[in-house]
Amino acid sequence: MNTNKKVLALKYRPQTFKDLIGQDVVAETISNSIKAKKVPNAYLFTGIRGVGKTTIARLVARALNCLNGIESVCKESLCKNCEAISNSNHIDVLEMDAASKTGVDDVRDLIEFSRYGPTSAKYKIFIIDEVHMLSKQAFNALLKTLEEPPEYLKFVFATTEIKKIPITVVSRCQRFDLPRVKSLELFNFIKKITEKEKGKATDDALKLIVKISEGSVRDALSLLDRALISLEKDAELDLRTAQKIFGYFDKSNLIELFRFLFEGEEKKVLQIYKSIYDQGIEPKIFLNDFLEILYYFKNISSLNIDGTNFTLNDEEFNKIKEIASNIKNETLLLFWQFTIKTLEEIEIVSNQHIAMEMFLIRLIHLKGISNFSGIKLDNENMNETSINQERENNNKSKKKIDEELFDSKSKTIGQIKNIVQEKKLTEKPILKNEQYTNLQIKTFDDLINACNIYKEIKLKYELETNVNLVSFENQRIEISFNEKLDKEFIKNLSSKLYEWTKNRWIISLSKKAGKPSKKEKNIILKKEFLDNAKKSEVYQKVLKIFPDAELIDIDIIKEKNDD
Structure with a gap:
């Protein structure tokens, strides 16, 4: 049981670059630059939470200001500067949280403070954590000082959101991308910490902690701290206890669920799911773990036990390998697509538990349709004709399911369709290609007439209003350049001409x-x-009678022949 007052994440925070875990390249690069006296104006550390960004920032400050020099930076007996920096109260090393001080006024105060040299240290260092939270104006105010700071001034930035930092700031910094800590390194580290804390934990329990932490050292230490505190004195942390503490269920249950799923055992599948649900596992978490195991079924032949990030132990790994040998890839891919679709649909269902049960039942039926390779046919009772008939029926059903699953135009989600929707689903679509037969377009007038026939109003308007024709012959149309033409005109016209005539047309400006x-x-x-009408005798006679009259428009009346 852990009786220390300090949490493990603070108690075992690295004191030198050698203590860092999984960041050897970064530590060596920074140490070499300080030894060679080629220190950049600003450091920028980026990575996920808990990989050592703020820790490295403080180590840089200590390495630059340690009274013993970079070759022998204090580790146990700290000098005055190192002790003050470790306690975050050194007068020349200012730590600022950009999440709480985001404005331009805060940066101006920082710049004003930077005008004065260090009082007791060699360098004045500004550590700005979560720097991406600064406002645009604050970043702009910082640019000039960042590019040409005094010799005694150094900046150290830390962020988890590198994309939110302006490129003008990034280009002025020496950037270090801190990777996630490898699973094996993190496992060995927390195992040592467990021994130092005189705690007892099985390897499987520690591997679960490594998996949940996702490469974050701080998360791993926090989880370990929580687990050790939860135990009674001299009790050992095993996998089952760890799963209860962290809200994770045993993956072997999920693998068994898959086995019964592929065998079509509906009752056993639902029984296992209910036991998982009773442990307090949310349906969304269940689906994500379901996808993870599905990934291992698909790629188990190309993975080794270390490549699963401690998600699986040896027994589970071998189980998956055994089951996967009898499953076709198309079945697994169909399951994957169907699970992704269920993840989207589950948000609109009021009772997610029932939706999960129906999801598993549907998967059993999908398994049969996808022609599962483990199905055994009784050749003695089935003749060749009946087998072929069964295959044909399966293929038809599979095609129908594929169309429903992989339809790019997503259908309305819901259990009740109104009459209008039912009508739309049952109506036979009219193919456009059926309309466009034997159409001959030899002149510009033929083209406009085609637009009338197929109700292309916009295209007709452009042709009549903005097209100045240069030539029209042999499926080639040349038109004069006109700024008023719609941007998509040539593209739309080419497409329609091909639909109407089944020939490619060349349209040029x-x-x-x-x-x-x-x-x-x-x-x-x-x-x-x-003009001609105004010169006519009729119009002149009208003007004599009505001097103020004016001819505005003319209608041509076609005479009808009376037969």
């Missing part, structure tokens, strides 16, 4: 002055009619 558009022709023609 020309610098030549084309013929007036249909609209312009009508305007010119109308003007000519008006």
Whole structure:
């Protein structure tokens, strides 16, 4: 049992670069740069939570200001500077949380403070944690000082969101991307900590902690601290106890569920799921773990036990390998797609527990449709004709399921469809290609007529209003450049011409002055009619009777032949 006052994450925080876990390259690079006296103006550390960003920032501050020098940085008996920096109360090393001080005024105060040299240390160092939280104006105010700071001033930035930092700031820093700590290194580390704390834990329990922490040292130590505190004196932390503490269920149950799923044992599948649900496992967590195990079934042949990030122990690994040998890849891929779809649908269901049971039942039926390779046919009772008939039925059903699952146009989710929806589903779609048969387009007028036939109003408007035709022959159309033309006009026209004629047309823009558009022709023609009409004797007689009269428009009346 852990009786220390300090939490493990603080108690075992690295005191030197050698104590760092999984960040050997970063530690060596920084140490070499300090030894060579080639210290950058600013460091930028980025990575997930708990991999050592703030810790390395403090180690940099200690390495630069330690009274013993970089070659022998204090470890146990700390010098005055190192002790003050470790306790975050050194006057020349300022730690600032950008999450609480985001404004430009805070940065201006920082810049003002930087005008004065260090009082007791060699360098004045500003450590800004969560630097991505600074405002745009704050970053802009920092640029000049960041690019050309005084010799005694150094910046150290830490962030989990590197993409939120302006590129102008990133380019002024020496950037270090801290990777997740490898599972084996983290396992060995927390095993040593457990021994130092005089705690007892099995390897499987520690491996579970490593898996949950996802490469974060702080998360691993926090989980270990929680587990050791939960135990009674001299009690050992085993896998089952760890699963209860952290809310994780035994993966062997899920593997057994898969076995019965592939065998079509509906009652046993639901029985195992209910036992998992009774442990307090949320359906969403169950589905994500389901996907994870599904991934291992698909790729187990190319993985080794270390490549599973301690998700599986040796027994579980071998079980999956045995079951996977009898399953076809198409079955697993179908299961994967169906599970992803269920993850999306589960948010709109009021009773998720019932939805999970129906999900598993549907998977059993999908397994049969996907032609599971483990199915054994009784050749003695089934003749060749009946087997072929069964295969044909399975293929038809599989095709129907595939269409439902992999339809790119997602259908309305719901259990009740109204009459309109049912009508739409049952109506036979009319293929466009059935309409476009034997259409001949030899002239520009034929093209406009085709637009009338197929109700392409927008295309017709562009052709009549904004197209100045240069030439029209042999499936080639050349038109004069016009800024008023719609941007998609040529693309749309080419597409429609191909649909209507089944031939590729070449449409090009020309610098030549084309013929007036249909609209312009009508305007010119109308003007000519008006001018001629004004010269006629009828109009002159009208003016004599009505001097203020003015001819505005003319309608041409076609005479009808009376037979």
